[in-house]
Amino acid sequence: MIVDDSLKAWLALSLIRGLGGESARRLLKEIGLPEAIFATPASILKSYVKANIAAQIAQGIDEDALVSTLAWLQDDNNHIVTLADNDYPQALLNIPDPPILLYVKGRLDLLNHQALAVVGSRNATPQGINNAEAFAQSLSESGLCIISGMAHGIDAAAHRGALRCQGNHCGGSVAIVGTGLDKVYPAANRDLAHALAEYGALISEFPIGTPPLAANFPRRNRIISGMSLGCLVVEASLKSGSLITARLALEQSRDVFAIPGSIHSPQSKGSHALLKQGAKLVEAAQDILEELGSLFISEPATNQPPLDNHDPQELETSDAAILEHLGHDPVNVETLSTRCGLTVAELSAMLLTLELAGHISVLPGGMYQRVH
Amino acid sequence: MIVDDSLKAWLALSLIRGLGGESARRLLKEIGLPEAIFATPASILKSYVKANIAAQIAQGIDEDALVSTLAWLQDDNNHIVTLADNDYPQALLNIPDPPILLYVKGRLDLLNHQALAVVGSRNATPQGINNAEAFAQSLSESGLCIISGMAHGIDAAAHRGALRCQGNHCGGSVAIVGTGLDKVYPAANRDLAHALAEYGALISEFPIGTPPLAANFPRRNRIISGMSLGCLVVEASLKSGSLITARLALEQSRDVFAIPGSIHSPQSKGSHALLKQGAKLVEAAQDILEELGSLFISEPATNQPPLDNHDPQELETSDAAILEHLGHDPVNVETLSTRCGLTVAELSAMLLTLELAGHISVLPGGMYQRVH
Numbered sequence: 146m147i148v149d150d151s152l153k154a155w156l157a158l159s160l161i162r163g164l165g166g167e168s169a170r171r172l173l174k175e176i177g178l179p180e181a182i183f184a185t186p187a188s189i190l191k192s193y194v195k196a197n198i199a200a201q202i203a204q205g206i207d208e209d210a211l212v213s214t215l216a217w218l219q220d221d222n223n224h225i226v227t228l229a230d231n232d233y234p235q236a237l238l239n240i241p242d243p244p245i246l247l248y249v250k251g252r253l254d255l256l257n258h259q260a261l262a263v264v265g266s267r268n269a270t271p272q273g274i275n276n277a278e279a280f281a282q283s284l285s286e287s288g289l290c291i292i293s294g295m296a297h298g299i300d301a302a303a304h305r306g307a308l309r310c311q312g313n314h315c316g317g318s319v320a321i322v323g324t325g326l327d328k329v330y331p332a333a334n335r336d337l338a339h340a341l342a343e344y345g346a347l348i349s350e351f352p353i354g355t356p357p358l359a360a361n362f363p364r365r366n367r368i369i370s371g372m373s374l375g376c377l378v379v380e381a382s383l384k385s386g387s388l389i390t391a392r393l394a395l396e397q398s399r400d401v402f403a404i405p406g407s408i409h410s411p412q413s414k415g416s417h418a419l420l421k422q423g424a425k426l427v428e429a430a431q432d433i434l435e436e437l438g439s440l441f442i443s444e445p446a447t448n449q450p451p452l453d454n455h456d457p458q459e460l461e462t463s464d465a466a467i468l469e470h471l472g473h474d475p476v477n478v479e480t481l482s483t484r485c486g487l488t489v490a491e492l493s494a495m496l497l498t499l500e501l502a503g504h505i506s507v508l509p510g511g512m513y514q515r516v517h
Numbered sequence: 518m519i520v521d522d523s524l525k526a527w528l529a530l531s532l533i534r535g536l537g538g539e540s541a542r543r544l545l546k547e548i549g550l551p552e553a554i555f556a557t558p559a560s561i562l563k564s565y566v567k568a569n570i571a572a573q574i575a576q577g578i579d580e581d582a583l584v585s586t587l588a589w590l591q592d593d594n595n596h597i598v599t600l601a602d603n604d605y606p607q608a609l610l611n612i613p614d615p616p617i618l619l620y621v622k623g624r625l626d627l628l629n630h631q632a633l634a635v636v637g638s639r640n641a642t643p644q645g646i647n648n649a650e651a652f653a654q655s656l657s658e659s660g661l662c663i664i665s666g667m668a669h670g671i672d673a674a675a676h677r678g679a680l681r682c683q684g685n686h687c688g689g690s691v692a693i694v695g696t697g698l699d700k701v702y703p704a705a706n707r708d709l710a711h712a713l714a715e716y717g718a719l720i721s722e723f724p725i726g727t728p729p730l731a732a733n734f735p736r737r738n739r740i741i742s743g744m745s746l747g748c749l750v751v752e753a754s755l756k757s758g759s760l761i762t763a764r765l766a767l768e769q770s771r772d773v774f775a776i777p778g779s780i781h782s783p784q785s786k787g788s789h790a791l792l793k794q795g796a797k798l799v800e801a802a803q804d805i806l807e808e809l810g811s812l813f814i815s816e817p818a819t820n821q822p823p824l825d826n827h828d829p830q831e832l833e834t835s836d837a838a839i840l841e842h843l844g845h846d847p848v849n850v851e852t853l854s855t856r857c858g859l860t861v862a863e864l865s866a867m868l869l870t871l872e873l874a875g876h877i878s879v880l881p882g883g884m885y886q887r888v889h
Binding site for chain 2: 272276359360361362363364383384386388389392404405406407408409413414417420421425426428429432470472473474476484515
């Protein structure tokens, strides 16, 4: 993108060490655009910010500090949008702490697209992953942009599902990340990051070069919820960071949705806690669309696939019987043995077959669960 | 039990062909006890009931019609309680259509014991059966009588679980059945019926000799919910009769509770429908006891097992440290951050966990406080 003096001043202001969002917004409100702020003497700046920060600003724009970012902006796919830009997500103007600028890699049009946050545990169950993909794809088919945090587990699955939708009616997908946009974290999501950069967008409030820092991840959650009409928690343990996103969504007056699961699954305990507190229980993407109602104007999808496209292959009778006994809750092999009247040895071989055929998953602790 | 003329008159009135509950209660209200009703001329009875029914009553008590019931009452364990008896379930006096008398086999004291309905699908999953047994046992240990319909599946499991509890503190179990009490339906539950007759009770509003008739089963559901403080639906398909019981419970201003499950399990779809309509999501028996609150005065259980053995109550050291620093006065997160030496971001996630686990509360203004 073309870098003018105005943008340089925004960038330089955002890079002033120790200048928090609240103070930066105070300067913008009281003095004006960043170019004007840099032209203001320290004696006046001191009325709004601490003395050491006023002194830094009064020294003017530090061109050296901008070099790496300006180099990054050489790529046509990379952008910076500031609070003053039309492309800045208008939804963020209603949250308490909007970043003064955002780094964007990919499609700028998605920043103001109607969106839904789809989040959940990193340590997800196979069924949780399937649900995240299926809901995200279906919601994208309906025209909603799927926003998540590109973390392992549910987040990545939500992005993948949304990107499966192809065509003009799709809502696309946006990742709000906790590092500089020159980094990919976690590294295992490199391919996903490239796909998002090409077909969706990655957004960060953190400067180019920012490594993964634990404190930055909860912080970016306010942008995930803030850019969204609502927040769907697909699967969450009681310690999942996605619960922070859900709470921020509530604070920002967004709808919170949660998918229920077995009361014995640790990965559903966070979701159930949300449901007890009033989150809306959803079983299908349609539940969310109905709840959003007039908030979201759905575009007609042309060829919407069913949510669950895993057609169960033909099963042998005994395999079908095992699936029947397995139910949809995690079960250990001893319990299953009692239920089926088969020995553990007999069962083990059959369970392996079912696992390889994709009908069941093995969970941590040797628990078995039906996938479909 | 001793059969006097008064009881014979109650029984004869209840056996008048075509006399519905509403008309019978009108006669009781306008004329008086059944003996007085049978002494009333048809010309007066006709002001309250149809002519053919008035004529039947005016013929006096048909002793032949009572023979089989009187024979059944020879067994000391068999009883009839009428609207005028102290043993009649007082909770039923608040429902729109209380039976004028009930046949009871077993413990009369359970008719006015604090109770919870535990119901669900006949076609239950193995996990659903386990949940029904575990919840019923735990609630019985807390002193609640478990009321259900003795159907296959969840109902039978609920009775079994409740009867597992042994000791004076147990709440016992009552089956409300849809046949005469000289029949057992379904036949597979014969052993359960015998156990209920010995350690709990079976109740029917249908005369001795009444076979299983489809129309009678939904009807007895109002007694299941009516005798209960609330209704727990353990697992229900969209066609489960237990949803009728849940709806009746709502109409009778009883709490409705539901256990969530996989969105892919047909046996959870009815439960999820209830949860969408405002039923309370429960993960453990304790959730129900807390919700019933002052409605239910729990008796101290001597040897109460943990409700859910997947639920680690142990706190991680860091969580314990936060509680220590929190003290028992409201504190804001900045103060707590200073006390703990953790960043606000680190703290936020940990505070949320503690909140969801019920250890702390968030007060207005973002203040945190220990709950215990």
